Amino acid sequence: MAFSPAPATSLADARPDVFWTDRPELRPTPRSALTGHAGRADLVVVGGGFTGLWAAIQAKEDDPSRDVVLLEAGRLGVGASGRNGGFVSPSLTHGLAQGVAQWPDEIATLERLAAESFAGWQATLVEHRIDADFHLPGELTLALSEHQVSAVREAYDLHREHGKAVELLDAAGARSRVDSPLYRAGFLDPEVGLVDPARLVWGLAEAAEGLGVRLHEDTRVTGFDVDGAGVRVSTEWGSLRAGRVVVGTGAAPGVLRRFRAWVLPVYDHVLMTEPLSPAQLGSVGWEGREGLTDAGNQFHYYRRTLDDRVLFGGYDANYHFPGRIDPALEQEQGSHRLLARHFFEIFPQLEGVRFTHRWAGVIDTTSRFTPVFGTALGGRLAYAIGYTGLGVGSTRFGARVALDLVDGRETEATRLRMVREKPIPFPPEPIRYAAVRATRAALAAEDRTGRRGLWLKALDRLGVGFDS
Incomplete structure (x- = not known):
């Protein structure tokens, strides 16, 4: 489809910062770094994003007497867990179609485990009174071109075949929910929720501390060594002995060399608008606050926040040779300008709206779009990485699997092929690029x-x- 230029002024005042974490009144006080040779813990969790926090919480729920330490290289919420769109899908397989294609014989089990994990995800928010603006408006997948109409219909039919209560919309039906001249069809998946991701990170961290987890920020782990029956975890400031270790570092440079074969760091760019006026909201509709995406390979995702801003991201997925991760890459002017043009093509009635924030995040992409699970150091360490952009909900399950693996428990989850089998590795550079x-x-x-x-x-x- 052709996109018309957006007003150049729309990005003029956009702060080069993440909206979710650019709210000093909400940010918690930093936790201290771990310094010196800090003794021993039963379990050390490396990475303070969603995987690490869920691992720490579930470890304490399993055994309240277990001494659990979580180490985060920077600040909680600064990484991918605090800068995504806040879409919460229960899927463990990066969507139903991917699950059916990869594991047709296990899809019923995968879908059941997904529903159980999502129920537990929501129950934890209620139990610990985590106010992260979680709500469940569903997600609309929209066709922006004629050939995407068949893709939407195929996705709808597949969901119906598997008992999903999805709703198919023609052009008029889609536009009655959210008004764009580009919408030709859509289907609504009512199971997808939305959340404020930074507040979720901070809420989970507070819940973990309430359970007795020791959290340390600004503590980069530099290596592991077998130490008797356990592991010596080395950091930039000292070391810590651990009985067991769980790693959930996402796309960050891996503390294990093997991660490089399975995970690509892909930059995804995002814009956030100023709050829309009542007149602007009226011109768009969107009263149901559904999360929106489109059916293309290069797709957008967008949503209303509870203060009536519009987050608009996706489309460009940028891989930088040779897997480079650098804060300088977050402010890619071309990607942000492209997003702005797309925004006004989808919503021409919002001409004049300005963006207040622009940022990017690094997604841990795998070749099959689903996480990589495994163990190292003779089973003393387990990992779960590679959620490919759908980790807000599924990281709870990933953390559960990692805990089961490191504790040597054979469970229904650890017997899954998705857990036992690795994805095809990416080729080495420069072939990879x-x-x-x-x-x-x-x-x-x-x-x-x-x-x-x-x-x-x-x-x-x-x-x-x-x-x-």
Whole structure:
């Protein structure tokens, strides 16, 4: 589809910062760093994002007497867990279609475990009184071109086949919910929620501390060594002996070299508008506050916040050679300008709205779009990484699996092929960079034409892809 230029003024005052964490009145007081040789803990959790926090909480729920220490390299909420769109999908498989394609024989079990984990996710928020603006308005997947209409219908049919209470919308039905001249069809998945991700991080951290977890920020882990029956965890400031270790570091440079084969760090860019006026809201509708996405390979995701801003992100998924992660890459002017143009093409009635924040986050992408699980150091360490943009809800399950693995428990979850089998590794550089560029070009071509080319068909046969 063709996009018209957006007013250049829309980004003029946008702060180069993450909206969710750019609220000093909400940010908690920093926790101290772990310094010196700090004794011993039963369990050390590395990474203070969603995976790490859920691992720490569930470990204490399993055994309140277990001494649990969580180490975060920076500040809680500064990484991917605090800068995403706040969409909470119960899916463990990056959507139903991906689950059916990868594990058709296990999909019923995967869907049941997903529902159980999501119920536990919500119960924890209630039990610990975590006010993270969680609400469950559902998600609309929208067709922005004629060939996306069939994709929407296929997705709807698949969900119905698996007993999902989804609703199919024609162009008029979609526009009656959210008004855009580009909408040609859509389907509503009522199971997807929305949350303020930074407040969720901070709330989970407070809940973990309430259970007795010791949290340390600004403590980068530099390595692990087998130490008798346990592990010596080295940090930039000292060390700590651990009985067991769980790692949930996302796309951050891995403390284990093996992570590089399975995870690509992909930059995803985001804009946040100023609060919309009643007249502007009236021109769009959107009274149900559904989360929105579109059916393209290069897709947008967008939502209303509870103070009536619009978060608008996605589309560009940028991989920088050779897997570079750098704060300087977060302010990619071309990606933010492209998002602004797309925003006003989708909502021309909002011309004149200004963006107050612009940022980016790094997504831990795998070749099958679902996490990598495993153990190291003779089973003393377990990890769960690679959620490919759908980790807000599924990290609770990932943390559960990692705990089961490190404690040597064979469970229904650890027997899953998704857990036991690794995804196909990405090739080494510079082949990796060339393959990503070729795949991005092929995905964009399919979005333009509706035809899946030979390159993508070959990847389909291998069961691999590139996504954010």
